[in-house]
Structure formats: structure tokens, C-alpha cells
Amino acid sequence: MSISESVLDALLKRSPHLRPQLYFKSSLTALSHAMEDQVLASSGQPLIIASFQRERFYRQESHRYLRIAALTPQVYVLAAPETDFMNRSEEYETVAFDPSDQLSQEWHLVVIGQQYSACLVCRERTSLPSAADTAETTMDQTRRFEGVWTFDRQVSYHAAEILLDRILSYRPELAEKIAAAKAEILLPQPTKLEVDPDPFAQRLVTHLQAGQYKLLKAYRSIATQxxxxxxxxxxxxxxxxxxxxxxxxxxxxxxxxxxxxxxxxxxxxxxxxxxxxxxxxxxxxxxxxxxxxxxxxxxxxxxxxxxxxxxxxxxxxxxxxxxxxxxxxxxxxxxxxxxxxxxxxxxxxxxxxxxxxxxxxxxxxxxxxxxxxxxxxxxxxxxxxxxxxxxxxxxxxxxxxxxxNLEDLNEQLEALERTRSNLIAITGHELRTPLSTIQVCLESLASEPDMPTELRQVMLSTALSDAERMRKLVQDFLTLSRLESGRVEWHLEPLALQECVDLALSSLRTRQSDAPLPKIQTNVPGELPLVKADGEWLVEVLAKLLDNACKFTESTGEVLIEAHPNGGKMLEVTIADTGRGIEPNRLEVVFDRFYQEEGALRRTAGGTGLGLAICRQIILALGGQIWAESDGRDKGSQFHFTLPLAQETAGTSGARAKNGRS
Structure with missing residues (x-):
């Protein structure tokens, strides 16, 4: 059953002098609580009729109606059911009306006692929600109602009669109880009744204070956010x-x-x-x-x-x-x-x-x-x-x-690109030139069978020299590749530095061409402690550094090999020359792969640009450091590297050094 007539419209017909007013949901809540507090603070057995739009709204106030029901049997609560709300006669009467009933759009509370009366009859004004009203809390606070709230006893009688008739239509079994209510409560009363407005005033003030606190709290939250x-x-x-x-x-x-x-x-x-x-x-x-x-x-x-x-x-x-x-x-x-x-x-x-x-x-x-x-x-x-x-x-x-990290990767990519370009330039120059010489020599030997013996020997020597040049280039490539990939097996043992220096000098003089070497001096004290290193690779470092020093030093210049303890646990070796020198801004890049001071194709000294890179890889693997120093162009250069000392006594070290020189 669904009733389309509005309780508010029915009341206005009976009391045409009334003028509906606009109320917000928060105002109706305060007025309703004030009316309920009036019942709880008074004596007697008043009539209470409360109509809720939905069961969930009733659930928020059910505890209050349990307290009111303990004071009077004439309590009626109406709501549209959503879960388990139904017609019951327990502590008070509950009336479940059809959700399509006009009651689902209204808010009613009627209180009639012996010495007081009040009624609140309102209908919700429905409108399409705005985009800002998507949050449930915001929509709840902005709900608006139009209706009547009054202490007028006659108006309260009319509202009670309308609602009791509506209850009777849903629960006819309550006819006797409703008739008794009308006979006992809805009777003519004294013309002058004293209505105490204090509960209403107190409740409204409390509500305003609570609202102000919530508002301030919301403002603080908004300001913080x-x-x-x-x-x-x-x-x-x-x-x-x-x-x-x-x-x-x-x-x-x-x-x-x-x-x-x-x-x-x-x-x-x-x-x-x-x-x-x-x-x-x-x-x-x-x-x-x-x-x-x-x-x-x-x-x-x-x-x-x-x-x-x-x-x-x-x-x-x-x-x-x-x-x-x-x-x-x-x-x-x-x-x-x-x-x-x-x-x-x-x-x-x-x-x-x-x-x-x-x-x-x-x-x-x-x-x-x-x-x-x-x-x-x-x-x-x-x-x-x-x-x-x-x-x-x-x-x-x-x-x-x-x-x-991205910048570092870009720099590494740029370095790889430079390496690729240098590799192409150097291999093109270093391989093509000796190959051309070898080809010319072999073609001459093949096409000139009557070539004089002296000239034939020159051709063979030239071809062998350039073949050795190619072999060294390929060997340097393979050596650096093994070092950088970690495929070298290191055989570390205590070594006397003087032995390694002598072997490196011997190798240098054996490989040297007819061009005279600069004067080479050594200052390696015999009492130096032993170093822990791989002898073969240490000789390789010394040989390459000496070759590099001699290559960039005139025959009238000097090369000096020195060594001394550094910091107690390391031995520092220095190979200094009086040659071409290095610009200060290039002291680090000289150890890069394929670095050529004069450019890959414009140099007067031979080499692949891999020697110092190989030296750095070897020294780092042996646990030392390597660096270069120079005061600039034509002021000579010094290459330093350190090696860890072997854990031996001074006597053992001296004996090892003596046996190595004998």
C-alpha cells in the first residue's frame, strides 16, 4: 500500500494560517533532539509520533526511543524498511510503510503531553545534486526541508490525528490503542499552558557549539591540507x-x-x-x-x-x-x-x-x-x-x-664511441702501413729473382720488422682484453724490485732499434723490502713505462728509475724522464685506451696508445695505484706506481735481494 498524500499538505489544509519555513537538516536534528529532551525531562505519559524517511536514519536514534518508551506506552515510530525494520509491538510500536509512500520524503515528530505540546512536520525539497555534492557528508549537510515547527497545541493535535490515521492504515490491529490515545490525550486542554523553552534553547545552543567546533576543526584541517x-x-x-x-x-x-x-x-x-x-x-x-x-x-x-x-x-x-x-x-x-x-x-x-x-x-x-x-x-x-x-x-x-647515473652512462657511451673511432683509426694506420710495406717487399722479392743479396737482405729485414710491429699491436689488444675481462691468473710471490728492473732494461735494449737510447739511471737501494707481485706482469709494466719514457725523450736526455717505501705497507716506484712532458689537464686521460697525445694519425712516435692502459690494469690488479705528474710541455714527466710489500722480515728481504743479484 502506498499513500501519495503529504502529511504537510494535509496539515496546511486544516491550518491554513500556517506558513511553511525552510530548514536545513542540521536544524531539524537540533529541534528534534530538543523536543525529545523535553519528554525525557518531564513527567506524565505523553504521545510521541516520529516518522523517519529510512530505517538507517531511525537506527541512529533508536537508543533515545528506548528511553522514551520507558516513560510512556504511546510511542509510534514509522520508517521505510531497508533490512529488518517491520511492524512490531515491543517496547514501542514500529510501523513499516511502503518506500514509495509520500512519508519517505518527509520528517515528522509530534510530542503532546499534559502541560506541553510541539510538532515538527517537514517535507524534503529534492533537487539534482551538483558536481560538488558527490561526497555523502557534504550532501547530508546541504539537505533542505520545508515545513512547520510550532508549540501550538491545536496544530499539534491536527498533526497527531493525521499521523495516527496514517498508522491505522498500515496497522489496523492498533485501532483500539489509537482510539484510546485520541480519547485520553487529544482532548480539550486548559487554554493557557506553560511551555518551558529552556530544553529547546539549551539543545540549540549545544548544537550550535558542536557545529562551531566541527567547523573550526574542518577549517584547521583545510588550512593544514x-x-x-x-x-x-x-x-x-x-x-x-x-x-x-x-x-x-x-x-x-x-x-x-x-x-x-x-x-x-x-x-x-x-x-x-x-x-x-x-x-x-x-x-x-x-x-x-x-x-x-x-x-x-x-x-x-x-x-x-x-x-x-x-x-x-x-x-x-x-x-x-x-x-x-x-x-x-x-x-x-x-x-x-x-x-x-x-x-x-x-x-x-x-x-x-x-x-x-x-x-x-x-x-x-x-x-x-x-x-x-x-x-x-x-x-x-x-x-x-x-x-x-x-x-x-x-x-x-x-x-x-x-x-x-644517466649522465655517467652517456659519458661512458661517448667514451666507447671515441674508443671505437680511435680503434678504427689506429688499427687502420698501424695495420695498413706495415701490411703495405710487407706486400711491397714480398712482391719485389718474387718479381726480381736476380736481386742483389744485399738488397734482398734489406727487403727481408724490413718485412720482418713490420711483421713484428703488427704482432705487438695484436698482442697489446689481446693483453688488454684479458686484463679487462678478468681472465688473467695471477701468481703473486715476494719479489726483489731490482731483479724486475734489470729484466725490463734487458728487454728494452733487446727490442730497441738502431736509434740511441737516452741515458738510463737506476736508484733502487739493495735494502728495499720485497714486494708481493706477479713477476712476469711487473716486468711488463716496467718495460712499457721505460719504453714510453725513452720514446718521448731525446737521446741526449735522461731517464731515472727510483724506488722507496711509501706509508709502511707500500713500495713506490718512479720512472722520470726529461722528455716532452704532459699538459696538466691530460695527466688522467693518458691512461685511457688508445690515447695519443699527437692524435692517432699525426704522431712522430710509434705505438698503439694501449701501453699505459695496460699498465693501469696490471697495477690495480696487483693492489697498487698508478699516476702521472708533469710541469707541462717540454718539462719532463714522472710516472709513479705503488705495490704492496711482502710480509717478510728485513733479513729475509735482504737475503732474497742478494741471491737475485748473484
């Missing part, structure tokens, strides 16, 4: 404009310090294993506060930092006491006595430290300092805001590192 979004947006904008963490940190420390209204804000990069960090990015609200820029900020001895690094969550100090004991968010509170001088020097009274973390790795730290005498309490909203900023900084650092 706006600050968070503004800060995050500013950092995001800085990240989009630049991948440089310096620019991003400068923006973040300034914006965060201003937004949080702190005395000092600092941001720095760090790892959980660092002992200290240098402060570079700082915001100061008052220039009278001591600046921490360019100072070393202690980390290892800072209990607060250690707590943050271990927990990977923010930690706050509400008050740093003069004794160094702090009220903190940790349990138990931290003892800051170890950094008492830092607290005093930086005037820190309240401290918030938030880690910058990405993928479980500590990347940096955000710190906020309050320096006033009164302690500052760090709210959950403040900590959440700073944590959001720290999260964005973690993303910025990761992006910056990724960009730096």
Missing part, C-alpha cells in the same frame, strides 16, 4: 624546473621554515653510518639566532639522530632542559647529555627531526628548531606535514641520482 599542498607543490615545481638537489633543497628549506614558523630549519644529506654532516641549507626566522651554515653537525654522537636512523621515523623533543634531559616522543625519553654543548650553542629548546628515506635507505634529514624559552609541542599535523615534504625530497634525491 592547504599548507601541505602548497609546500609539496612548491617542491614539485622546483623538481620540475631543475634536477639539481641544491636548487630543490634551497626552495624546500625556505618554504618549510616559513610555513612551520620555526626559528630554524635545516636540511642536509647523510647516511646512517656518517659521523657528521656539513650544514649547507638553512632557514632562519630571526637573524639574531646563531647560524649553522658550514658547520659540522654531529651525527654519530647524537642520540636523537641515532633514534631516527634506527626507527626510520620522525622523533620530536618538546623541551630540551638545561641538564640535557629531553621530553621526547620516544619511550623511554632520550638523554641528550652527550650533545649538551650543541643544544646550548644552537639555542635549541624544541627539536623535530624527520628522516628523508627512499626504499628503506636514509638519504638525508630535515630538522626544525624552536629557540624560545617556552617549550613548543609538535602536533601530529605538523609532523605529518614535514614528513610529506621529506617524502618529496626523497623522490627528488632519487631523481637527481638517476639523472647523474
Amino acid at each position: 592547504e599548507r601541505k599542498e602548497r609546500l609539496v607543490n612548491s617542491i614539485t615545481t622546483a623538481m620540475r624546473q631543475s634536477l639539481n638537489t641544491d636548487d630543490i633543497f634551497r626552495v624546500a628549506v625556505e618554504e618549510l621554515g616559513k610555513a612551520m614558523q620555526v626559528c630554524r630549519c635545516i636540511i642536509y644529506r647523510c647516511k646512517d653510518t656518517d659521523t657528521s654532516a656539513k650544514i649547507t641549507y638553512e632557514y632562519l626566522r630571526d637573524k639574531r639566532i646563531a647560524s649553522l651554515v658550514d658547520q659540522d653537525w654531529p651525527l654519530r654522537d647524537n642520540p636523537l639522530f641515532q633514534a631516527v636512523a634506527q626507527q626510520q621515523t620522525s622523533v620530536a623533543i618538546r623541551e630540551a632542559l638545561p641538564a640535557g634531559i629531553a621530553n621526547t616522543s620516544t619511550d623511554p625519553p632520550l638523554d641528550l647529555s652527550p650533545i649538551k654543548p650543541i643544544l646550548k650553542r644552537a639555542s635549541i629548546r624544541s627539536w623535530l627531526m624527520v628522516p628523508v628515506i627512499n626504499q628503506g635507505r636514509l638519504l638525508g634529514m630535515v630538522e626544525l628548531h624552536h629557540c624560545q624559552k617556552e617549550p613548543h609541542t609538535w602536533t601530529d599535523e605538523a609532523r605529518s606535514l614535514v614528513e610529506s615534504v621529506a617524502s618529496q625530497l626523497g623522490v627528488a634525491i632519487l631523481q637527481s641520482e638517476s639523472y647523474a
